[in-house]
Amino acid sequence: MSVGSVALTGAIPAANGQEKSGSKTTSPVLTNLGGRDPFKKYEPPHIIVKKSGGLVLPPTIQERIDQYKAQKLAAMSARVAAPKPTTAFLLSEIQVVGISRSPRGYAAIIEASPIKLAYVIYPGERFYDGQLVAIEDNRLVFRRETVYSDGKRERSVEMKPLRQATVNALAAAAGAKTATVEAPAAESEKRADKPAADKP
Secondary structure (H helix, E strand, C coil): CHHHHHHHHCCCCCCCCCCCCCCCCCCCCCCCCCCCCCCCCCCCCCCCCCCCCCECCCCCHHHHHHHHHHHHHHHHHCCCCCCCHHHHCCHHHEEEEEEEEECCEEEEEEEECCCCEEEEECCCCEECCEEEEEECCCEEEEEEEEEECCCCEEEEEEEEEEHHHHHHHHHHHHHHHHHHHHHHHHHHHHHHHCCHHHCC
16 A cells, blocks of 8 residues: 555656757667778778798708817716707608617617617607607607797607508509509410411
8 A cells, every 4th residue: 555655645756758858859879889981882901910930950060060069068077867869850850760669668769860770768768859759550650849030939740651651652662563563464465375266
């Protein structure tokens, strides 16, 4: 009852949405926050290409060998383990000669092409521009690190096949070609040996 009596007396102001107030009304301004204007032709966003630093070229093999020797002398004087000699070689300078099983797991035999020396390496072995990640049956998997002049470092995966496997594959492909060439020649010789009288 008290609610009904309050409504009848007019104590609660009524909301009239249709009435015009004394102030001047303006049409609402539509703003497009963050989106594009639907009435303009689509323009793709302009992509600003950041100019990254150039590729840092590695030093020459002699400079890398000198760095390795200095690191080895410093390690010997500090009585810590010396770095492996493979830290002076780039991944592009090595060839996989063989893969074998050892008590430590798989081992790979590589040849450093600049100085023609062979090394036995294991997974985790470091190189000047990468690291050996895994040894598989017929290839090695490396993680290559590319350094740019602005300090950015980019890592990628590189696989090096077994050198003899590539030579054997080439020899097998060449052997298959010669076998296909020799087979028709042998058949033509057999036909020449048969007499023509066999034809009915």
